[in-house]
Amino acid sequence: MSTPLSGLGKSGLIRHLAAGIKTSQPSTLKGIGDDAAVLGYGNATLVAATDTLAEGVHFDLTYTPMQHLGYKAAVVAISDLYAMNAIPRQLLVSIAVSAKFSVESLELLYLGLQHACDQYHLDLVGGDTSPSITGFYINVTAIGEVLPEKITCRNTAKKGDLICVSGDLGAAYLGLQVLEREKKLFEEDASMQPQLTGYEYVVGRQLKPTARKDISDFFASAGMVPTAMIDVSAGLASDLMRICTASNVGCEIHHHKIPVAEETIRTAGEFFTEPLIAALNGGEDYELLFTVPVAEYEKIVGRQDLSIIGYITAPEDGCYLMTGHGNRIEIQGERSFDRLSS
Amino acid sequence: MSTPLSGLGKSGLIRHLAAGIKTSQPSTLKGIGDDAAVLGYGNATLVAATDTLAEGVHFDLTYTPMQHLGYKAAVVAISDLYAMNAIPRQLLVSIAVSAKFSVESLELLYLGLQHACDQYHLDLVGGDTSPSITGFYINVTAIGEVLPEKITCRNTAKKGDLICVSGDLGAAYLGLQVLEREKKLFEEDASMQPQLTGYEYVVGRQLKPTARKDISDFFASAGMVPTAMIDVSAGLASDLMRICTASNVGCEIHHHKIPVAEETIRTAGEFFTEPLIAALNGGEDYELLFTVPVAEYEKIVGRQDLSIIGYITAPEDGCYLMTGHGNRIEIQGERSFDRLSS
Numbered sequence: 001m002s003t004p005l006s007g008l009g010k011s012g013l014i015r016h017l018a019a020g021i022k023t024s025q026p027s028t029l030k031g032i033g034d035d036a037a038v039l040g041y042g043n044a045t046l047v048a049a050t051d052t053l054a055e056g057v058h059f060d061l062t063y064t065p066m067q068h069l070g071y072k073a074a075v076v077a078i079s080d081l082y083a084m085n086a087i088p089r090q091l092l093v094s095i096a097v098s099a100k101f102s103v104e105s106l107e108l109l110y111l112g113l114q115h116a117c118d119q120y121h122l123d124l125v126g127g128d129t130s131p132s133i134t135g136f137y138i139n140v141t142a143i144g145e146v147l148p149e150k151i152t153c154r155n156t157a158k159k160g161d162l163i164c165v166s167g168d169l170g171a172a173y174l175g176l177q178v179l180e181r182e183k184k185l186f187e188e189d190a191s192m193q194p195q196l197t198g199y200e201y202v203v204g205r206q207l208k209p210t211a212r213k214d215i216s217d218f219f220a221s222a223g224m225v226p227t228a229m230i231d232v233s234a235g236l237a238s239d240l241m242r243i244c245t246a247s248n249v250g251c252e253i254h255h256h257k258i259p260v261a262e263e264t265i266r267t268a269g270e271f272f273t274e275p276l277i278a279a280l281n282g283g284e285d286y287e288l289l290f291t292v293p294v295a296e297y298e299k300i301v302g303r304q305d306l307s308i309i310g311y312i313t314a315p316e317d318g319c320y321l322m323t324g325h326g327n328r329i330e331i332q333g334e335r336s337f338d339r340l341s342s
Numbered sequence: 343m344s345t346p347l348s349g350l351g352k353s354g355l356i357r358h359l360a361a362g363i364k365t366s367q368p369s370t371l372k373g374i375g376d377d378a379a380v381l382g383y384g385n386a387t388l389v390a391a392t393d394t395l396a397e398g399v400h401f402d403l404t405y406t407p408m409q410h411l412g413y414k415a416a417v418v419a420i421s422d423l424y425a426m427n428a429i430p431r432q433l434l435v436s437i438a439v440s441a442k443f444s445v446e447s448l449e450l451l452y453l454g455l456q457h458a459c460d461q462y463h464l465d466l467v468g469g470d471t472s473p474s475i476t477g478f479y480i481n482v483t484a485i486g487e488v489l490p491e492k493i494t495c496r497n498t499a500k501k502g503d504l505i506c507v508s509g510d511l512g513a514a515y516l517g518l519q520v521l522e523r524e525k526k527l528f529e530e531d532a533s534m535q536p537q538l539t540g541y542e543y544v545v546g547r548q549l550k551p552t553a554r555k556d557i558s559d560f561f562a563s564a565g566m567v568p569t570a571m572i573d574v575s576a577g578l579a580s581d582l583m584r585i586c587t588a589s590n591v592g593c594e595i596h597h598h599k600i601p602v603a604e605e606t607i608r609t610a611g612e613f614f615t616e617p618l619i620a621a622l623n624g625g626e627d628y629e630l631l632f633t634v635p636v637a638e639y640e641k642i643v644g645r646q647d648l649s650i651i652g653y654i655t656a657p658e659d660g661c662y663l664m665t666g667h668g669n670r671i672e673i674q675g676e677r678s679f680d681r682l683s684s
Contacts, residue, residue, distance in 0.1 A: 042386030
């Protein structure tokens with residue numbers, strides 16, 4: 001029997017493979033199924049998450065500087081820990097690299113990793129460096145700690161909770177479109193210079209995303225613990241569906257509440273793309289998507305970098321996007337395995 | 343400037359890249375430079391190690407069953423924790439896989455991972471599944487715990503210590519030669535059946551190695567803490583040199599004391615290979631190489647599965663293999679980056 005991977009979404013595949021896996025160690029508090037595993041050792045509660053970026057899937061070295069790649073690989077794993085409301089502390093980094101790479105290019109990669117470590121106050125404590133026959137792979141494991149009462153999982157959203165998201169969405173996807181366009185033009189005519197003026201924001205969001213430490217810090221200073229949280233890696237639609245599926249709830253979000261930057265809207269126009277589609281399905285935003293009780297409304301509403309985009313409903317109400325004039329569209333979460341997703 | 347990777351050994355490359363990296367988190371007790379990082383959280387001391395296996399470098403899917411690959415990937419990371427004298431507890435697994443793989447083949451991979459988890463009493467707690475354009479990559483991070491007084495590093499061997507190794511060496515390398523020979527014969531004539539009878543031991547050591555939990559248990563029950571330890575992944579010569587370099591000591595080991603299995607010797611003969619060379623440079627044995635004070639001699643000497651192969655000398659004495667009749671050969675550690683090593 002041979003079932004192609006392409007038939008399953010990424011979450012579906014992980015769910016399928018993890019279905020038979022049981023945990024038995026007392027130190028395992030939470031296994032597969034969230035942004036990070038939760039471990040209890042002595043009087044400490046730890047979180048650990050691992051992410052792989054693969055050449056040709058998650059990045060293209062023709063337009064991705066090695067330094068940015070190192071930074072981004074770190075941010076992707078660090079973001080998973082913020083999505084648990086945890087504090088990242090250490091990184092382990094494994095790379096598989098073909099002999100055609102220079103020592104200098106790996107130095108740049110490590111500069112980027114170190115830059116992320118400095119910015120988010122982590123230590124790079126270990127790793128592995130392997131030869132690779134084809135392609136470049138980087139795997140980052142992030143380890144951190146969390147107070148047990150602050151752990152924020154995907155499966156604890158409650159009916160009536162507000163759905164909130166930090167920053168804006170869809171920019172990283174459009175940055176990728178710009179970079180791909182310039183690559184194509186360069187391939188057709190090698191005298192072409194890449195034209196990135198006016199696209200600094202969207203390209204920056206693609207090449208050098210930010211993990212929302214500031215939002216994690218805000219939760220701490222506001223004395224607030226979200227009821228559920230995830231980072232937006234696959235796209236708002238997929239990631240919101242992950243919360244709803246895990247929490248067994250429905251949701252209703254509103255088109256005009258979804259935050260999209262000016263430059264994203266303008267760039268989307270050039271590519272004949274709906275900004276909404278980029279926000280819903282683009283992914284790689286690494287913003288925090290979370291739910292809070294209505295009682296927390298006042299704490300959220302005053303912040304420019306947080307948007308309330310809807311609310312959690314009962315499971316039988318389904319998951320819907322309201323587009324105005326009473327129209328509603330059912331939210332489709334998962335995309336197929338062979339598309340970009342991290 | 344462009345310096346090729348092939349000019350540096352694997353340890354040399356990691357040392358080079360890690361040279362500028364400083365740690366500042368109080369929870370980081372030991373960073374890059376040993377089999378695993380050591381972390382202190384609350385009253386617990388943890389260890390974490392990460393390893394990547396790359397298709398075409400560390401394994402060939404034409405003769406590596408997916409179930410064995412999963413098992414081996416887990417063992418490689420678990421072995422790193424035993425080499426710290428720690429107890430492995432959790433695994434995080436990332437795979438990058440092309441869409442041509444079937445769901446069933448990944449199920450087999452996870453069966454192998456689960457089998458290793460069952461055998462060594464670990465939980466599989468998380469991971470990532472990415473698309474890959476070319477090749478199959480598997481990264482395993484192992485997390486475990488250790489009593490602070492039992493942590494065994496590479497850099498603490500002392501002059502006069504006995505050098506000991508578990509099991510036997512060189513078999514995994516010769517198992518690889520047998521598998522490569524059968525693959526070649528099959529490629530020349532597809533009606534050929536692989537002939538593995540008589541090679542079960544060496545092939546088994548290549549495809550399904552063992553992490554020496556039993557030796558770690560022996561240290562605990564004997565109330566013994568090695569002065570230094572490493573697992574034999576790159577080969578006895580390289581791994582012993584890692585201990586000597588990190589500890590700033592010399593060593594003298596004896597040819598006829600190095601444990602090599604009967605089947606390894608016989609198979610080496612067929613391939614016109616010296617069994618000694620396979621033991622020194624073959625790698626992938628995942629035996630424990632450790633040093634103990636002479637006072638522990640009695641505890642070691644009675645065990646069939648431990649061999650005392652030499653002793654630690656002063657740094658100015660260098661690192662030598664004694665071959666009998668007073669001949670001695672300087673031990674060369676590092677191999678170049680583009681050769682197999684993990």
